[in-house]
Amino acid sequence: MTVQVLLPGVLAALAGGSKHVDVAPAGDTLADLLDALAADHPMLARRIRDETGEVRRFVNVYVDGDDVRFADGLQTKVRDGAEVHVLPSVAGG
Amino acid sequence: MTDLLAIGTRKGLWLARSDDGRRTWSVDGPHLLAQEVAAVSIDTRGPAPRVLAGIQYGHWGPTVMWSDDLGATWQETDHGAIRFPEDTGAALARVWQLRPDSADRPGVVWAGCEPHSLWRSTDGGCSFDLVRGLHDHPHRPTWQPGGGGGAVHTVLPDPASDRVTIAMSTGGVYVSEDGGDKWEPRNRGILAGFLPGEEPEYGQCVHKVAVDAGSPDRLYAQNHGGVYRSDDAGVSWSSIAAGLPADFGFPIAASPAVPGTAWVVPLVADMQRVPPDGRLRVHRTRDAGETWTEVGAGLPDDAWVAVVRDAFCVDAGEPTGLYLGTRDGCVYASADEGDTFTLVADHLPDVLTVKAASLP
Numbered sequence: 144m145t146v147q148v149l150l151p152g153v154l155a156a157l158a159g160g161s162k163h164v165d166v167a168p169a170g171d172t173l174a175d176l177l178d179a180l181a182a183d184h185p186m187l188a189r190r191i192r193d194e195t196g197e198v199r200r201f202v203n204v205y206v207d208g209d210d211v212r213f214a215d216g217l218q219t220k221v222r223d224g225a226e227v228h229v230l231p232s233v234a235g236g
Numbered sequence: 237m238t239d240l241l242a243i244g245t246r247k248g249l250w251l252a253r254s255d256d257g258r259r260t261w262s263v264d265g266p267h268l269l270a271q272e273v274a275a276v277s278i279d280t281r282g283p284a285p286r287v288l289a290g291i292q293y294g295h296w297g298p299t300v301m302w303s304d305d306l307g308a309t310w311q312e313t314d315h316g317a318i319r320f321p322e323d324t325g326a327a328l329a330r331v332w333q334l335r336p337d338s339a340d341r342p343g344v345v346w347a348g349c350e351p352h353s354l355w356r357s358t359d360g361g362c363s364f365d366l367v368r369g370l371h372d373h374p375h376r377p378t379w380q381p382g383g384g385g386g387a388v389h390t391v392l393p394d395p396a397s398d399r400v401t402i403a404m405s406t407g408g409v410y411v412s413e414d415g416g417d418k419w420e421p422r423n424r425g426i427l428a429g430f431l432p433g434e435e436p437e438y439g440q441c442v443h444k445v446a447v448d449a450g451s452p453d454r455l456y457a458q459n460h461g462g463v464y465r466s467d468d469a470g471v472s473w474s475s476i477a478a479g480l481p482a483d484f485g486f487p488i489a490a491s492p493a494v495p496g497t498a499w500v501v502p503l504v505a506d507m508q509r510v511p512p513d514g515r516l517r518v519h520r521t522r523d524a525g526e527t528w529t530e531v532g533a534g535l536p537d538d539a540w541v542a543v544v545r546d547a548f549c550v551d552a553g554e555p556t557g558l559y560l561g562t563r564d565g566c567v568y569a570s571a572d573e574g575d576t577f578t579l580v581a582d583h584l585p586d587v588l589t590v591k592a593a594s595l596p
Contacts, residue, residue, distance in 0.1 A: 154296070185314040190296035193327035194319040201295035231295040 144168070144223030146176055150187075151230055157187035173206060174217040176227060191229055201234040237594055239551065240306070241559055241580065242287055243567055244273030244589035249289055251307050252580050258557050258571040261580045267307040270294060275546070277334040278593035279360065281342055285595050288345065288361045290331025298328050300347070302361055318347060318355055318364045324371065326351055332387040333546070334361065338395035348388030352379050352404055356416065369417040370402070370410070375438055379407040382441050382460070389545060390445050394452050401445060401455070401470060408440035409457065409470050422470030429461050429506075443486045444545050448524065450495025456525065458488035458500055458545075465525045476525025481512040487548035491556045491573070496524040499550075499558060499574055501543045510540045518558065518574045534577035535560075535568060546589035553594060561587025 148164045155162045164184070168175040174196070181188030191202055196217070198204055204211045205228040211219040221227065241252040241261065250265030268291055275290030284304045292298045300317035301310045320326040333348035347355040347364050353371060355364035370376070370388075379386055382405035390403035398415040408423040421438035428440045441460035448454035453469040456476070462483050464473040477483035484505030491497035499520050503509045511517065516539040518532040539562070547561035558570040560577070565584035568577040 186312065189299070189316055190293070193297060194316065194322075195325060195327045197327070199295065199297050234295060 144171075146221055146223070146225045146227055148176070148180060149226060149228045153231075154187055154190055154229065157190065158184050168221065171220055171222070172217065173204065173211055173219045173221055173227070176221050177217070201232045203230045203232045204228070205230070237596070239553065239557070239592065239594050240278055240285065241567070241569065241590060241592045242276045242278055242289075243561060243581065243584065243587060244276040244289065244546075245561075245565065245585035245587050246272050247585040249273045249276065249287075249307070250581060250584060251287070252567070252569075254569075258551075258553060258569060260578075261569060263581045264307065267303075268301065268310065272588070274588045275331045275334045275347075276589050276591050277336055277345070277361075278591055279336040279345065280593050280595065281336060281339050282360065285593065286360060288334045288336075290334055290347070290349075292330055298330050300331060300334070300361055300364075313362050317357070317362060318349060320353070321366060324366070326353075330385060330387065332389040333391050335391040335393065336361075337393045340395065341393075344393075346391040346393060346400070348391045348402065348404075350381075350385040350387035352376060352386050352388055352407060354388050354391065354400075354402060354416065367416045369412065370419050373410075373419050375407070375421065378439070379404060380439070382406050390442075392445060392447055394447075396452065399452070399469070401447075403442040403445045403457070405443065405460070406439055406441045408438045408442050409445060409455075410438070411470050422466075423473070424471065425466075425473035425475075426457065426459055426464055427462050444488045446488050446490035446498060448495055449491050449493055449497070454495075454524065456488050456490055456498045458485050460484070461505055463488070463500060463525065476521070479528040480519055481530075484509065485543075486545035487543060489548055489550045489558070492550060492552050493554065493556055494522075494573075497522055497556075497573070498525065499548075500528075501548055501560065503542055509542050514538050514540050516541065516543075516562070518560065518570075520574050531574040532570075532577055533575065534570075534579075536566075539564075541566075544586075544588060547587045549590050549592055551592035551594065557592060559590045559592050561590045563587065 248266035272292040279286040329350040337344035345357040345361040354367040392401040482502040541562040551557040567580040
């Protein structure tokens with residue numbers, strides 16, 4: 144299956160300049176998707192997750208519009224054709 | 237000869253250059269804009285000077301980046317120069333210190349990080365290995381975070397032996413005599429006013445440690461309350477705070493050339509943490525802390541700003557140069573051991589670290 148990952152502009156340079164990345168995960172969870180993303184774009188992937196695999200505190204991930212923190216986190220199911228948004232949270236100064 | 241000053245701030249890195257013997261400076265930047273640069277070093281051991289920066293890219297996590305062309309381009313390791321091994325269950329929070337080792341150990345760079353950890357690179361800072369001897373120390377689970385986080389923030393490899401001295405907030409001073417396998421706390425005599433009872437074996441909040449030019453066994457420490465000297469490589473410490481207007485502060489620096497000479501930047505404690513009477517000044521000792529003299533003509537009055545632990549450094553020039561950055565984004569330089577300072581830059585973000593080097 145193929146999933147489209149939508150990135151904020153600040154991360155696009157780490158995905159070859161594109162804000163849209165098509166990813167073909169080996170499984171059907173967000174963790175599988177991010178693993179596949181890391182294989183092709185390791186610098187991009189570690190902006191999203193730390194080395195324990197957790198999504199960084201101030202990074203939000205939405206699967207088809209739903210915040211995965213209020214779903215099943217990294218075990219959130221990702222369907223074929225899904226849109227996964229990666230966005231910075233409201234933080235900083 | 238060019239003198240280079242790297243200025244790490246909360247929102248980027250600036251590089252200042254002087255081509256006239258440190259009299260005037262031109263400032264180039266921002267580099268790494270929007271990235272917190274809490275650690276920086278200038279490694280002059282290779283064919284080209286390497287600027288190493290420990291960065292925290294806002295929401296996107298920490299890593300180490302480097303430039304071999306004085307900031308024109310930056311590189312980072314694909315999977316991150318510093319990654320906690322999987323079995324630790326830990327994640328890097330911030331790089332607090334990047335310290336190239338001696339010229340006799342080319343490629344070796346040490347990193348002190350949050351959570352409390354020490355790292356060693358043998359490839360110039362492109363990748364680091366966790367120093368397991370410290371990570372596995374039985375004290376580690378009890379080291380507590382200071383206000384800035386729990387970190388190894390000072391790394392002092394002895395160029396003439398396998399001794400490595402580190403300092404942590406909190407945790408205190410630890411020393412390895414075998415290059416990092418075995419570690420012991422060396423804090424006897426250093427008070428911990430934030431803990432009840434007798435002074436502990438460890439757990440002090442030592443803000444910075446510097447090595448005297450005359451002996452690797454003579455150390456100076458700016459503590460969270462108290463300024464100390466050790467003449468036995470940290471085994472015991474004695475107060476040298478008498479004569480200072482305040483015994484609190486973050487940085488301490490020692491001359492790399494003149495034994496007995498060191499500098500502190502006192503702040504009123506415990507809660508205010510501003511210069512005494514709002515006068516930003518440096519205090520210098522010429523006799524290993526027996527006496528102190530206020531210096532720093534050119535530093536500002538009405539300056540209610542702190543200087544954080546790494547925002548103060550010395551260079552290897554003759555005479556020794558001093559560099560000081562403030563939390564209101566000003567950077568000052570002295571080419572005469574602190575007697576006089578001139579403004580290098582202002583209106584930068586909070587200055588977190590300064591490091592200086594002479595380029596061939």
